[in-house]
Amino acid sequence: MIELDNxxxxxxxxxxxxxxxxxxxxxxxxxxxxxxxxxxxKSTLCMLLNGxxxxxxxxxxxGEIRIGGRPIRGKETRQLATEVGMVFQNxxxxxxxxxxxxxxxxxxxxxGLSRSEIHRRVDEALCSTGLKxxxxxxxxxxxxxxxxxxxxxxLCAMKPGILVLDEPTADLDPGGTRDVIHLLDxxxxxxxxxxxxxxxxxxxxxxxxxxxxTLDNGRLASDxxxxxxxxxxxxxxxxxxxxxxxxxxxxxxxxxxxxxxxPDGTFALAGISLAVRRGECIAIIGENGSGKTTLSRIIxxxxxxxxxxxxxxxxxxxxxxxxxxxxxxxxxxxxxxxIVSDRVDREIAIGLEGFLPEDIKRKTCAALTHVDLxxxxxxxxxxxxxxxxxxxxxxxxxxxxxxxxxxxEPTTGQDYDHLLALMEYLETIxxxxxxxxxxxxxxxxxYHYAxxxxTLHMGMYIKEEVCMQCx
Amino acid sequence: xxxxxxxxxxxxxxxxxxxxxxxxxxxxVISILLRDPVLLVTLFCISLMPxxxxxxxxxxxxxLGILYLMVAAGAILSQALFYRPSNGSLLTFVWLVPPxxxxxxxxxxxxxxxxEGALYGFIQVFRILAVINTSAMLVxxxxxxxxxxxxxxxxxxxxxAFMLTTAVRFVPVLMEEYQTILSALRARNIVSLWHPVRxxxxxxxxxxxxxxxxxxxxxxAAESRAFDLDKPRTAVTTLAFNRADTGCFLLxxxxxxxxxxxxxxxxxxxx
Amino acid sequence: METKEEKPLITGLEKFSTSDIIVVSLFGAVGxxxxxxxxxxxxxxxxxxxxxxxxxxxxxxxxxFACVTTVKKPGxxxxxxxxxxxxxxxxxxxxxxxxxxxxxxxxxxxMMIMLKNRFWTWWGTTLAGIVYGVAGIFMLxxxxxxxxxxxxxxxxFCVSLPVNIACAIPASLIGRRIGTRAAGALIK
Numbered sequence: 001m002i003e004l005d006n007x008x009x010x011x012x013x014x015x016x017x018x019x020x021x022x023x024x025x026x027x028x029x030x031x032x033x034x035x036x037x038x039x040x041x042k043s044t045l046c047m048l049l050n051g052x053x054x055x056x057x058x059x060x061x062x063g064e065i066r067i068g069g070r071p072i073r074g075k076e077t078r079q080l081a082t083e084v085g086m087v088f089q090n091x092x093x094x095x096x097x098x099x100x101x102x103x104x105x106x107x108x109x110x111x112g113l114s115r116s117e118i119h120r121r122v123d124e125a126l127c128s129t130g131l132k133x134x135x136x137x138x139x140x141x142x143x144x145x146x147x148x149x150x151x152x153x154x155l156c157a158m159k160p161g162i163l164v165l166d167e168p169t170a171d172l173d174p175g176g177t178r179d180v181i182h183l184l185d186x187x188x189x190x191x192x193x194x195x196x197x198x199x200x201x202x203x204x205x206x207x208x209x210x211x212x213x214t215l216d217n218g219r220l221a222s223d224x225x226x227x228x229x230x231x232x233x234x235x236x237x238x239x240x241x242x243x244x245x246x247x248x249x250x251x252x253x254x255x256x257x258x259x260x261x262x263p264d265g266t267f268a269l270a271g272i273s274l275a276v277r278r279g280e281c282i283a284i285i286g287e288n289g290s291g292k293t294t295l296s297r298i299i300x301x302x303x304x305x306x307x308x309x310x311x312x313x314x315x316x317x318x319x320x321x322x323x324x325x326x327x328x329x330x331x332x333x334x335x336x337x338x339i340v341s342d343r344v345d346r347e348i349a350i351g352l353e354g355f356l357p358e359d360i361k362r363k364t365c366a367a368l369t370h371v372d373l374x375x376x377x378x379x380x381x382x383x384x385x386x387x388x389x390x391x392x393x394x395x396x397x398x399x400x401x402x403x404x405x406x407x408x409e410p411t412t413g414q415d416y417d418h419l420l421a422l423m424e425y426l427e428t429i430x431x432x433x434x435x436x437x438x439x440x441x442x443x444x445x446x447y448h449y450a451x452x453x454x455t456l457h458m459g460m461y462i463k464e465e466v467c468m469q470c471x
Numbered sequence: 472x473x474x475x476x477x478x479x480x481x482x483x484x485x486x487x488x489x490x491x492x493x494x495x496x497x498x499x500v501i502s503i504l505l506r507d508p509v510l511l512v513t514l515f516c517i518s519l520m521p522x523x524x525x526x527x528x529x530x531x532x533x534x535l536g537i538l539y540l541m542v543a544a545g546a547i548l549s550q551a552l553f554y555r556p557s558n559g560s561l562l563t564f565v566w567l568v569p570p571x572x573x574x575x576x577x578x579x580x581x582x583x584x585x586x587e588g589a590l591y592g593f594i595q596v597f598r599i600l601a602v603i604n605t606s607a608m609l610v611x612x613x614x615x616x617x618x619x620x621x622x623x624x625x626x627x628x629x630x631x632a633f634m635l636t637t638a639v640r641f642v643p644v645l646m647e648e649y650q651t652i653l654s655a656l657r658a659r660n661i662v663s664l665w666h667p668v669r670x671x672x673x674x675x676x677x678x679x680x681x682x683x684x685x686x687x688x689x690x691x692a693a694e695s696r697a698f699d700l701d702k703p704r705t706a707v708t709t710l711a712f713n714r715a716d717t718g719c720f721l722l723x724x725x726x727x728x729x730x731x732x733x734x735x736x737x738x739x740x741x742x
Numbered sequence: 743m744e745t746k747e748e749k750p751l752i753t754g755l756e757k758f759s760t761s762d763i764i765v766v767s768l769f770g771a772v773g774x775x776x777x778x779x780x781x782x783x784x785x786x787x788x789x790x791x792x793x794x795x796x797x798x799x800x801x802x803x804x805x806x807f808a809c810v811t812t813v814k815k816p817g818x819x820x821x822x823x824x825x826x827x828x829x830x831x832x833x834x835x836x837x838x839x840x841x842x843x844x845x846x847x848x849x850x851x852x853m854m855i856m857l858k859n860r861f862w863t864w865w866g867t868t869l870a871g872i873v874y875g876v877a878g879i880f881m882l883x884x885x886x887x888x889x890x891x892x893x894x895x896x897x898x899f900c901v902s903l904p905v906n907i908a909c910a911i912p913a914s915l916i917g918r919r920i921g922t923r924a925a926g927a928l929i930k
Contacts, residue, residue, distance in 0.1 A: 052691050057929065081697035093685050094692035096633075098616040098640050105707045110697040118707045140643040154696060302654050330658040336681050337648070338655035340673040342923060350673075351659050382680050382927045396659070474833055499837060503889045538835065546892060553894050595891035603835035610833055631824070634763060638770035638825045645771050667796050668912050671804055675772075676920045679808050682768045683924045689768070690761040690929070698760060 001028040001162065001194050002049065007063035009044055009053060018044045019218040022063070026211075028161065031188045031195040033205055035234055036215035038417040042198040045215070046166045049196065050084040051077040067162065081107065085155030087165040091147035091172075100142070100150050101126065101135040107158040118157075125157040128191065129183055143288070145176025149183055156187070163187065165197045169204070171412055173288045173441050181205055200416055202235040238448040239420070248279040252313050252435050253299065253404055259307035260294055260459075268294040269305070269459040276404070278315050281426075281436040283446035286456035292439045295456070296406045299437070301325035315403050315433065329402035333409040335386075335393035344368065344384070345377040347392060351400050367399040371425070387418040394425060404435040411442045423449055474531065474610040482715060483524050483612045488621030490716045491609045494521075497723055498605040501730050507737035508594045510730060515597040517726060518604040525612055538603060543596045550592030551584035562587050615639045620708050629704055641685075645678065652677050762813050765928065766821050769809035773826025774833075776801045777843075781834040795902075799878055799909040802826070802843075806850065806874075807867065807917020812924040814862070816854045823847030838889055842881040849877050864915065871914025875907040 003025045010017040019041045026032050034042050047053040054061045055077050065072050067083050088094050097103035104125050108118040126132045129149050139147060148168055155163060165184070169177040185208040187193045199205045206212070212229045214221040253276040260269040269291045276282055284292045297303045299310055301324055312324035321327055332338050341347040348364040355363070368374040371391040376384060381392055397405065410422055427449065430436045440446050446453050447467060455462040478484075483491075498518055505511050527535070556562070562585040570581035609618070616636065623632040652674055656662045663670060758766075780797035809822045827843035853861060853870040860866040883899045 047691075050695055052695065056691060056694055077691075077694040078697040078699050081695060086692075086695040088688055088692060090685075090688060092644055093688035094696075096637050096640060096689075096693065096696075098614070098636060102616060102636075102708065106698075107696040109705045109707055110699060110702070112702060112705050115705060115707055115709075118705060122707075139640065158697065297654070300658055302657055325658075326660055330655075332651065332655050332658075334651075334681075336684070337651045337677060338659065340656065340661070340677055342676070342919065350661055353661070380923055380926070382923055400659075474835065495832070495837065503838075546890075549892060549894070553898065555893070555895065592892075599890050602838060606832050606835040606837055610835075615829070630763065631821075634767040634770065634821065634825055635829065637764065637767035638774060639829060641768055641771040642774050642829075645768075646775055649775060668800065668916070671796075671801050672916045672920070675801070675804050675808075675916075676923070678772060679769075679805075679920050679924050680927055682772060683765070683812065683927045686761065686765045686768055687927075687929045689764045693760050693764065700758070700760060700763065 001030075001068060002026040002196070003064075003066040003069075004045075004048075005064045005066070007048065007061070007065060009041075009048065009062075010060040012058050012060075014059075017218055019048075022215075022218065022220055024213060024220060024223060026194060026196060028194055029188070029192045030211060031184070031209045032197070032211045032213055033202075033209040034196060034198045034213050034215065035202070036221065038415050040215040041218040042215055043166050044218075046086065046164045046196065046198060049162070049164050050086045051075055051080045052086070078110070081160070082111070082158055083160050084162045084164055085152075085158060085160040087148070087151050087155065087163065087168045089167040089170045091144055091151055091168075094151045095139050095147060095154070098138055099135070100131055100137055100139060100153075103139060103150055104131075104135075104153045104157050107154050111158065121157040121159070125153040128156060128187070129153040143176055144172045145179040148172060148176065148180050152180075152183060152187075162194045162196065165195070165199075167198050167200065169199065169201055170414075175287065177201060177204055181208060184208065200235075202231055206231055206234070238423070238445065248277065248433060250278050250313075250315070250318065251275045252278045252315055254311040254313070255295075255299065255308070256311070257308040258295065258298060258305045258310070260291070260298060260303065261306045267459055269298070272308070272456075272459075272461050274454065274461075276435055276437070278403075278435055279430060279433045280452065281430050281438065281450045283438045283440060283450035283453045284456060285440055285443060285446045285453060286462075287441065289458070290456040291459035292456055293408060294459075296330070296408060296437065296439050299404075300328050300330045300406060302330075312403070326400065327403045329397035329400065329405040331393060331397055331405065331407045331410070333412050335390045338393050338396070339381045339389060342380050343377070344373060344379050344381055344392060347381055348396050348399050351396055363399055367395040370398070371395040386414075387421060390414075390418060390422055391425070394422070398429065402434070404437065405429065406437045406439065408439045409441070410438065411440060411445060419445075474534075474607045476614045477525070477528060477531070477611055479526055479612075481525050481612070483521050483608060485713070485715065486612075486719060487710050487712050487716045488609075488613045488617045489625055489710065490712070490719050491613055492618070492621055492625070494719070494723060495602075495605045495609050497727060499602055501727070502598045502601050505598065505730065505734060507734060508597075510733045510737065511594055511597040511601070513733075514730070515601045515604070518601040518608075522604045522608045522611075525608065527611065531607075531611065535603075535607065539600060542599050542603070543593070546596045546599065547589050547592040548584075550595065551586075551589035552582070554585060554588030554591050556587065616708075617710075620706075620710055623706065624710050629706065630700060632706075633704075637689075645682065648681060649674070649678050758815065758817070761928070761930075762815060762818070765813055766809060766818050767825065769805060769812070769822050770825025770829075772805050773802065773809075773822060774830040776805055777826055777830030778834060781830070781836065795905050795909045798882075799875060799906050800913045803871070803874060803910055803913025804917040804920065806847070807871070807914045808921040808924060809917075810850060810854065811862070811867075811918050811921025812928060814925070816851045819850035819854070820844065820847040838886055842878065842886050845881050845885075846874055846877050849873050862918075864918070867914045867918045868911055871910045872907055874914060875910025876903065878910065879903050879906040 004022050007019055007022045008017050009019045034045060036042055044053060048065060051072060072080060095103050096106050101122055104122045105118050108121050126135050129152055131149055131153055169180050181204055184195055188195050209226050211225055213223050255272055255274040258269055258272040261267045272295060286292050298305050312321045312327060314321055339347055341350055345364050348367050349360050352360045352363055368377055371394060373392055381389055411419055426436050438450060451467055453465045501514055505514060564583045564585050566581055567584040568575050568579060568582040570576045619632050619635045656674060780801060783797050806819060806822055810818050823843040827840045831837050831839045850870055853873055857866045879902050883894050887894060
């Protein structure tokens with residue numbers, strides 16, 4: 001079904017090929033997981049299969065790619081759409097219409113099919129993806145998992161034999177991830193679709209695939225059937241922590257009986273109390289809608305609780321700090337939401353208003369050195385990589401020397417290497433006596449890095465677990 | 472958003488979006504052309520009727536009420552201050568702020584307003600509110616996707632319909648993103664209403680740069696879904712007028728005729 | 743990103759690619775948001791002096807100039823204006839404002855055609871900003887307000903004009919700055 005023969009690809013303005021001499025074949029009806037470290041060429045491989053590369057993203061391509069026995073060279077992406085369907089990471093960035101059924105019809109409309117044929121295909125696609133009941137819903141009102149299923153339904157309506165998915169669950173919560181993977185399994189088993197999937201959530205996807213292809217540095221490192229694949233080889237888990245877990249004595253942050261109601265009357269939090277110690281790492285976990293983010297925003301002072309209080313104590317004097325907001329740093333899920341300047345050094349300096357110019361310069365240099373970005377100080381942040389932008393956001397928060405750092409959903413949309421780098425960095429800061437709060441739905445990350453894990457459900461405090469090393 | 476679509480089964484909801492769009496255009500044109508105060512009040516009353524047939528939710532009613540008050544206050548006050556009759560007739564002035572009022576009076580030397588101006592402004596309120604009523608009726612009773620289909624069926628190019636749909640699709644997404652950006656600015660204590668220009672740039676630049684990142688992915692996704700500017704697309708959603716629409720068009724004809732005759736009479740063309 | 747045969751859209755002067763179409767649409771979505779937010783705050787600050795200029799000139803100006811600087815094709819301003827005003831103004835109950843935005847879009851496109859590459863210099867964009875500011879205040883007083891029967895003496899227009907231009911110039915330059923960055927981030 002898919003054959004790659006000695007394929008090498010070099011992006012424009014690059015000197016090292018991202019794929020070099022890649023040869024592989026995937027049979028019709030197979031479900032294949034493509035795995036490998038960041039930058040190994042997984043996404044490039046996906047985009048080669050439906051012609052995005054080299055038609056829309058240009059570069060130097062050698063070797064041959066055949067789909068269904070026919071070479072695809074010279075074919076445009078839109079011509080390949082009926083053979084290869086492509087699902088991207090961010091579910092929002094691939095849906096164009098206002099309602100589910102209109103979006104599923106988008107592809108067939110582009111193909112110029114008759115109205116009756118489009119209606120038939122849309123109906124079929126909605127049924128096979130389990131979206132019939134939400135067909136007239138607005139896309140904006142869907143969950144992440146439903147949006148990704150809508151994207152898959154939109155492709156199914158164009159009847160391609162192959163589905164290529166580039167990290168389709170990276171932006172989804174555990175429920176959404178489960179739904180998408182089960183749908184892919186069904187399409188594979190019942191409709192015989194050939195599926196090529198790039199995915200980091202190895203434990204979730206591995207039971208459903210037939211083969212695992214591992215790429216390394218643009219080359220085929222291994223190609224094994226699922227049965228002989230060792231999951232721990234693909235996902236070694238988080239590396240062991242170098243530092244001790246024990247926090248310093250003395251409460252720095254005290255939450256007392258926090259309640260929060262949205263303006264429409266629905267309650268988000270009910271009676272949350274928590275005492276956080278200096279140098280402690282706390283994880284707050286829970287499903288979407290459990291109130292984790294609302295709680296973190298109340299702690300930061302971005303929202304006022306409808307009842308209850310938040311008190312921050314000075315770590316040295318122990319006195320209450322009246323204006324806590326400046327002493328609590330908040331790292332948003334997407335670093336791009338908090339980067340506002342057109343130069344890296346200005347981005348750091350912006351938070352230092354009121355300091356003397358020489359102090360601003362000194363602190364900016366120190367902060368950039370700390371995150372290894374000093375060499376880019378004159379650059380526009382949007383020219384940096386995602387990992388570098390994440391570090392810039394961290395530096396811009398840390399330069400104000402906060403006592404507590406809240407990190408909102410660090411795993412969403414992040415690849416493993418960047419996530420590890422961020423977590424290790426936070427760990428270093430914690431060792432310097434800073435308090436860290438991680439808001440996440442990734443249990444593994446929470447239990448690995450936190451001293452205490454707090455579980456919220458429907459805005460209520462469900463349980464608190466003290467992690468082993470600290471108990 | 473001031474007015475947002477509310478799903479209901481009223482007769483207004485069942486009307487073809489084209490009928491309602493044409494009615495909005497008709498009211499807009501009539502409201503601009505009318506001069507006679509009685510006819511303006513009549514137009515306002517007529518524009519209110521379709522709106523009353525929709526079961527307007529309480530919060531929308533409150534919004535509408537506030538809008539009415541704001542429009543009335545703005546129009547009456549501005550015209551009381553600035554109205555000058557074209558025929559040069561004399562105006563009756565009264566003090567809005569007498570010169571002996573502390574601060575404002577001393578600063579301005581007193582503010583005079585004209586009674587005729589206030590009355591003139593009051594009449595113009597009905598002109599503005601007639602359009603607001605009709606616009607609210609259209610938006611409250613028609614989902615935006617149907618509205619765009621209506622515009623396409625009235626001759627708007629397919630590419631333009633695609634652009635409008637894409638824009639509408641991303642309004643709530645970008646609105647949420649903008650709120651997050653504003654929260655991030657607040658979290659970093661770099662929000663200052665005293666520096667509106669800086670604040671505008673700092674809040675809009677991350678939004679726009681993120682929009683471009685989205686566009687990069689959307690363009691790839693569009694091509695992957697066979698989107699082609701050169702090829703005609705099938706329009707799967709179509710509209711059909713029903714009997715109620717025909718009735719509405721007849722009624723519109725009668726209303727246009729009524730205002731045409733009324734205007735001609737008030738201008739002295741008809742005895 | 744480029745499609746092989748790009749189709750002229752409205753102007754017939756430049757061809758729009760799929761990417762251009764999507765960029766203008768999403769800028770249109772941003773325009774709808776600032777249009778809505780501007781109108782809500784305008785209602786609240788209607789009687790204050792500077793509010794309307796910031797909300798109707800400065801903020802929408804940044805977005806429209808960022809859009810044209812990103813796409814760099816005549817026709818992008820009018821398309822943007824059509825999308826932003828065509829949706830936002832009826833949603834706010836003021837469709838009468840649609841021509842206000844369309845005239846501004848047309849004039850920016852006109853300036854782009856007239857100035858050609860000089861439009862992208864700081865002075866070219868400033869000049870376009872001045873035209874944008876003058877057109878906005880002219881349309882406000884002599885079309886929107888006049889059509890609604892609201893009269894203002896000429897001196898109010900004369901006083902508002904420099905204030906509006908003073909908001910339009912930074913809008914155009916900030917828009918150009920953001921648009922240049924955005925164009926750099928766009929896959930071409």
